[in-house]
Amino acid sequence: xxxxxxxxxxxxxxxxxxxxxxxxxxxxxxxxxxxxxxxxxxxxxxxxxxxxxxxxxxxxxxxxxxxxxxxxxxxxxxxxxxxxxxxxxxxxxxxxxxxxxxxxxxxxxxxxxxxxxxxxxxxxxxxxxxxxxxxxxxxxxxxxxxxxxxxxxxxxxxxxxxxxxxxxxxxxxxxxxxxxxxxxxxxxxxxxxxxxxxxxxxxxxxxxxxxxxxxxxxxxxxxxxxxxxxxxxxxxxxxxxxxxxxxxxxxxxxxxxxxxxxxxxxxxxxxxxxxxxxxxxxxxxxxxxxxxxxxxxxxxxxxxxxxxxxxxxxxxxxxxxxxxxxxxxxxxxxxxxxxxxxxxxxxxxxxxxxxxxxxxxxxxxxxxxxxxxxxxxxxxxxxxxxxxxxxxxxxxxxxxxxxxxxxxxxxxxxxxxxxxxxxxxxxxxxxxxxxxxxxxxxxxxxxxxxxxxxxxxxxxxxxxxxxxxxxxxxxxxxxxxxxxxxxxxxxxxxxxxxxxxxxx
Amino acid sequence: xxxxxxxxxxxxxxxxxxxxxxxxxxxxxxxxxxxxxxxxxxxxxxxxxxxxxxxxxxxxxxxxxxxxxxxxxxxxxxxxxxxxxxxxxxxxxxxxxxxxxxxxxxxxxxxxxxxxxxxxxxxxxxxxxxxxxxxxxxxxxxxxxxxxxxxxxxxxxxxxxxxxxxxxxxxxxxxxxxxxxxxxxxxxxxxxxxxxxxxxxxxxxxxxxxxxxxxxxxxxxxxxxxxxxxxxxxxxxxxxxxxxxxxxxxxxxxxxxxxxxxxxxxxxxxxxxxxxxxxxxxxxxxxxxxxxxxxxxxxxxxxxxxxxxxxxxxxxxxxxxxxxxxxxxxxxxxxxxxxxxxxxxxxxxxxxxxxxxxxxxxxxxxxxxx
Numbered sequence: 001x002x003x004x005x006x007x008x009x010x011x012x013x014x015x016x017x018x019x020x021x022x023x024x025x026x027x028x029x030x031x032x033x034x035x036x037x038x039x040x041x042x043x044x045x046x047x048x049x050x051x052x053x054x055x056x057x058x059x060x061x062x063x064x065x066x067x068x069x070x071x072x073x074x075x076x077x078x079x080x081x082x083x084x085x086x087x088x089x090x091x092x093x094x095x096x097x098x099x100x101x102x103x104x105x106x107x108x109x110x111x112x113x114x115x116x117x118x119x120x121x122x123x124x125x126x127x128x129x130x131x132x133x134x135x136x137x138x139x140x141x142x143x144x145x146x147x148x149x150x151x152x153x154x155x156x157x158x159x160x161x162x163x164x165x166x167x168x169x170x171x172x173x174x175x176x177x178x179x180x181x182x183x184x185x186x187x188x189x190x191x192x193x194x195x196x197x198x199x200x201x202x203x204x205x206x207x208x209x210x211x212x213x214x215x216x217x218x219x220x221x222x223x224x225x226x227x228x229x230x231x232x233x234x235x236x237x238x239x240x241x242x243x244x245x246x247x248x249x250x251x252x253x254x255x256x257x258x259x260x261x262x263x264x265x266x267x268x269x270x271x272x273x274x275x276x277x278x279x280x281x282x283x284x285x286x287x288x289x290x291x292x293x294x295x296x297x298x299x300x301x302x303x304x305x306x307x308x309x310x311x312x313x314x315x316x317x318x319x320x321x322x323x324x325x326x327x328x329x330x331x332x333x334x335x336x337x338x339x340x341x342x343x344x345x346x347x348x349x350x351x352x353x354x355x356x357x358x359x360x361x362x363x364x365x366x367x368x369x370x371x372x373x374x375x376x377x378x379x380x381x382x383x384x385x386x387x388x389x390x391x392x393x394x395x396x397x398x399x400x401x402x403x404x405x406x407x408x409x410x411x412x413x414x415x416x417x418x419x420x421x422x423x424x425x426x427x428x429x430x431x432x433x434x435x436x437x438x439x440x441x442x443x444x445x446x447x448x449x450x451x452x453x454x455x456x457x458x459x460x461x462x463x464x465x466x467x468x469x470x471x472x473x474x475x476x477x478x479x480x481x482x483x484x485x486x487x488x489x490x491x492x493x494x495x496x497x498x499x500x501x502x503x504x
Numbered sequence: 505x506x507x508x509x510x511x512x513x514x515x516x517x518x519x520x521x522x523x524x525x526x527x528x529x530x531x532x533x534x535x536x537x538x539x540x541x542x543x544x545x546x547x548x549x550x551x552x553x554x555x556x557x558x559x560x561x562x563x564x565x566x567x568x569x570x571x572x573x574x575x576x577x578x579x580x581x582x583x584x585x586x587x588x589x590x591x592x593x594x595x596x597x598x599x600x601x602x603x604x605x606x607x608x609x610x611x612x613x614x615x616x617x618x619x620x621x622x623x624x625x626x627x628x629x630x631x632x633x634x635x636x637x638x639x640x641x642x643x644x645x646x647x648x649x650x651x652x653x654x655x656x657x658x659x660x661x662x663x664x665x666x667x668x669x670x671x672x673x674x675x676x677x678x679x680x681x682x683x684x685x686x687x688x689x690x691x692x693x694x695x696x697x698x699x700x701x702x703x704x705x706x707x708x709x710x711x712x713x714x715x716x717x718x719x720x721x722x723x724x725x726x727x728x729x730x731x732x733x734x735x736x737x738x739x740x741x742x743x744x745x746x747x748x749x750x751x752x753x754x755x756x757x758x759x760x761x762x763x764x765x766x767x768x769x770x771x772x773x774x775x776x777x778x779x780x781x782x783x784x785x786x787x788x789x790x791x792x793x794x795x796x797x798x799x800x801x802x803x804x805x806x807x808x809x810x811x812x813x814x815x816x817x818x819x820x821x822x823x824x825x826x827x828x829x830x831x832x833x834x835x836x837x838x839x840x841x842x843x844x845x846x847x848x849x850x851x852x853x854x855x856x857x858x859x860x861x862x863x864x865x866x867x868x869x870x871x872x873x874x
Binding site: 330366 | 719720721722723725726728729733736737738739741742743800801
């Protein structure tokens, strides 16, 4: 029976979804009211995506009922088209519009009735919508000329124009900078005031508190509970997501002792440059954890890529453990005991169709050489060891890595490099797009590895994370190193000041 | 046990296709009352006893295609595209094979007789080297210059046969030559005293070689990694250009061996028609073998079964006395059926149908209990 309390616009009751080997959703309830922003929270694999996919008709549900305001009886959602027709729209993390078409064309694509198109009226209508929502784009502009944030907002505008009652935003902010996030939030609040129900899925806790009215937490495919934002402090939210008591969470801020390392220099570069970065000097000691920080595009990723030989190296002198080394391609770096976890997991990290086992042993196997394949038993033993050690959640070793959740994929890539026992490990954004629990696990692991004598370079967009783990921060601006912070200087304020410059 | 089940799962499509063709012939035999299709008999003449029959002929005639399909699978997996010049490169390899075998380089010889073993071995080696060089030409265009495989190989596809003709004409003064010699007969048909066609041994040899290479090297892992995600492969120390070139080298070897098998079994080498339109059959074999033509994961076994399926189809149509003019039409129909049956859409239907049947039987059982 439909539940109409507080004008629910969407009611889901007793939703179950079974996948081979796992129960992805077990008897989950979810209620979205008119004109609210409702954050759907949970760790990776908690069932957020599955719930969204059931709601949007990507997956069929095994049991349970869905009611949508304005539709008689139970909603029948068998395909994304059905969902759209009854007013449920989704805007995904990756933009799913066509970048080479104009904004107006994107607004109306796939919504044509009949063979004729009145572009004049469409452009006019688009301009109206964009203006009413304060979106800084023009109707005739090609979409690819807009920033990512604006593209996302166009996708939202498109959904709104299709009279959606339920708007799902799946990780909309993960590739936006702070200012763009604020713009997006403005749009979300505006839509909320017009009565749209918004489901907001994100990994950024601060953003949940900045914009949401209500929070629903899932854990292991089950409903943990639903709270108004004011009644659930941030620390408690984390505890609920991780299924732990508050007492366990005390060490959230202190992951462990920072590691300064010994005097022995493991890696040293003088005037190293590549096609993508300007010459820079850099060194790291045994057992040290340091980090490159700076705004997106400041050249921090390009610098570590130059160290690993991932881009074409154009100059500089490199010493590894006191000996001259030529590192101009990844293989050479690996042979010198350097590992590199790339920034873009999907594009550069995983080999999606290959199994978890093959992904774990890949780097070690390449180091052993083309003519020395490992035996199947050996591979399985290694894979088994690291699946256990890093608690990778996978149905089996033979599961294609592409079907794992983001955090577990990242752990597999991490396992791949740990298996090569590197002296120096570069981690570029190892915690991007993964849940709080796994983030903490990875930070702890980094400190543990450093204690065991490994040198680590840790890059993260979240400054708190770097402050927690790194004993030395190299600050970059416009592809130049502009400062190096250690000890007492390691504060958010000091980093900001150094990035902004002007103290000279 | 589980492993076997998994690999069978991936080979379902080619196995079913081959099985259905054989079943069709079985039904045909029952209906017509004549078992000639499945008969295997021993024919004896002055050169000794030889096994004959449609099944033997299928395995024998498919040999060149099977070998070629293996090479094509590797290139497909690594480069995400196909080499359409293999037929033309085969003609070049065949030309060099014959030129090297020729005892005295007189001009104008329309029949090659009395060759010696050393020359034959030289011929095989040079043919392989020639095919590898021409395939490497394709490989460099694809791997280094990053040209789409279809376009890169279009060059040799269109001019390869002219190159083959040029070499053969310069050396022997002919564009086509008959091969009539006991040694060539032994290679192309049967070795005296052995009742099984030689080409079957060649296929087994090439297959074993491939198996050994996969066993002793990381070729499979490297090829799949490059085919699926080149950037990730590169960041793990794999050199994608080398892997792609290597796949073209292996294809070159396969092309040369296929060309030798084909020309010796036909007892004639015509640069214009040797292995004509073989490239399409080889690509088809890879596709029937349920390999992704866009690269990535691959199964050699699938392509091998695919090649035998194509030959079974041809032999079946021959046995039904379909005229060679309408042959291509019937072949096309069967291939459409195979490809549609193996498409993801139909596979999903079958899976959901299976689930429904399971559900209803379970429901029925629950009712019974109540």
